Amino acid sequence: MLSVALGAIIGSALNLGCASSYHPMVTPRVQVVQTGAGLAFVRAGKQYDHGVFGGGLAEAVQGVPAAVDHANSYSSLQIAGFAFTIGGSAAVTAGAIQAARNSDEGVESSAIALLIGGAAADIVGLILYASAQPHLWDAINVHNDAIQRAAVEQWRRSRAAPSAQQP
Secondary structure, three states, X not given: OHHHHHHHHXXXXXXXXXXXXXXXXXXXXXXXXXXXXXXXXXXXXXXXXXXXXXXXXXXXOOOOHHHHHXXXXXXXXXXXXXXXXXXXXXXXXXXXXXXXXXXXXXXXHHHHHHHHHHHHHHHHHHHHHHHXXXXXXXXXXXXXXXXXXXXXXXXXXXXXXXXXXXX
């Protein structure tokens, strides 16, 4: 019982060390912060938690369709990667159990198929998960570029307006 309580205290202390106390300046740009629960996105003073598969990213970049597309790709690839990895791990486990049960008689071809197929699914899952990461940053960068582009265009129009009125 003491070890469980000690583990909970140490785990809580370690989790607190992973959070940032920094609060970004209020701006229409999307900024990334580290919270005790993981990544979070901040835009216009509102925080959007990453969520299990990055669902908060699409909310944070809302209003810029290309950024939302990247956010949706990020989330979809994370979900697919997770599904393949879980399925692959289950197949490897089933293959290993089947091979262990029949070790005296020789390994059956179904156990080998489960082991190889499961390993392949694990690899595909990891590739999908890794290929999701660039979409996270692309969503943020595309959103922020669009915000910056709009601000620059507004500034240019405001600078051009007075000179157009002069003879």
